[in-house]
Amino acid sequence: MEEKREPKIVGFLCKWCTSAAADLAGTSRMQYPPSIRPIKVMCSGSVDMSYILRALLMGADGVLVGGCHPADCHYLSGNYKARRRIAILKSIFDTLDLDSERIELKWISASEGKKFADTVKEFNDKLSEKGPNDFTKSWNL
Amino acid sequence: MTGIKILKTEKGINQGLEDLFRELLQDKILDGIIIPKSTPENKFIYQVLHKDPEKLSGTFTFSPVMPSNSATLLKNMTKLVPSDERIGIVLKPCEMRAVVELVKLKQINLENIYLFTVDCAGTVDIDIYSKAETDRDMLNKKILDSFNSSDTLPEVRTACGICSHSYPADTTDIGIGLFGSNTNEVYISFHTEKGKEIVSNMKNLTDSEKSVREKAIQSISEKKDKIREEYLNKFKSEVSGIEKLTSYFSKCINCHNCKSQCPICFCRECFFESETFDYESEQLLTWADRSGMLKMPTDLLLFHLGRMNHMVSSCIGCGMCSQACPVGIDVGSLFLLTGRNAQTIFNYEAGRSFEEELPISTFREEELTELGE
């Protein structure tokens, strides 16, 4: 039987919440797939959508943006703005029959280590089911 | 705050309107007017800022070509300091819609600016117009004649063929219209206080009924709406999926002309032209190692999709990007298609109103709740 392919996930994680949750998950020894490459950002609102595009175009199987729950953003509205931008990006993907499910936004607070571990696990499972991202099929990007 | 009048002229539409603008300058109602005008050799048409009423000649209020989106001109003129003289500007409806977006993006200050929007039967590609040589006058006439025929001229740009907003909307101060008019007659409408003031100072206008004009506009926009839907549905199937999308852009030479001519892409320094994208050999070699080869220049699709993501919620579908593309890629249809769907999420339509908030600069706490949870 073919060995199950480990997906690559790029995570843009807000340093005030999701990034801390990832640390918590680690120190509490919660199990989650090593497929995520976390990148700490100042706020989910500081993630330009071209970072997500770059990751996907370069062959990442999925991108997870982790931010503070509504009303909890340290810069007041970064998370709400990120949500709108991601909605636009997903809509572009849907219009062009690209796979918008490879882009995930989650609100995960610093204390939610378990939610972080579960999110990565679920996303990982979904992505391994999907197989490689379509962008990897073409070198002509 | 709207009203409509009629200008009757025996000299031809463009000439009649030129006389009207001349009087506005002579009577000091306006200090200047920006209006499309033929170059001396009659080879091309540009926007020209006129101050001297005597120099007003060879103008084309209903110009058949649009070298660039005039909203960009207004942005450059007023972004830092508003005009201290009263300037009128003649705009196509898509230029007016770009003005609305740029005002909301705080790139245009409308103080002392008077917006005249014309009906538009479409414009031809700059290439076609400049190469038309002997046919140029015929082309001008054909466009004028097509206002009251039921079909759009086949020569017009793709964006124009599917444009369903081809008449002055209530965002403009003054409207100049031919749809539904009789021979040698032009509708002059006002839509704002500023517009009312200007129109009340115009001589020789006669009163008119709104109903004929309204019916003509309605039937045109309904018809074009249908054409647009059909076109976009077909177009979507031509660009959807990664293979079709990359093949759509396969001849792109990465010149960024589409961005330079886009009125909405106003950034002085475009992110995609920043040093982030100047790679040294080490970086390129690392990438090439991963799959054995690397297309150069890199980041072609990243530029198009990234630009799309930045500005498509304000794309007004003017098609300047397609006109500027040296290799003939119809960038505009792609942005129109994706823009329309993205704008729908926020119940927004780019260029429709000064009041509707820009999707990217605002948010609602209770929305899009399927994301994040």
Ligand code: SF4
């Ligand atoms: S993307 Fe193209 S069609 Fe849209 S506003 Fe810019 S130039 Fe016009």
Ligand code: SF4
């Ligand atoms: S692509 Fe983005 S950064 Fe570049 S000019 Fe357009 S909006 Fe600005």
Ligand code: SF4
């Ligand atoms: S103008 Fe045409 S060739 Fe130039 S970057 Fe845009 S799509 Fe590519």
Ligand code: FES
């Ligand atoms: S600070 Fe965490 S999302 Fe803004």
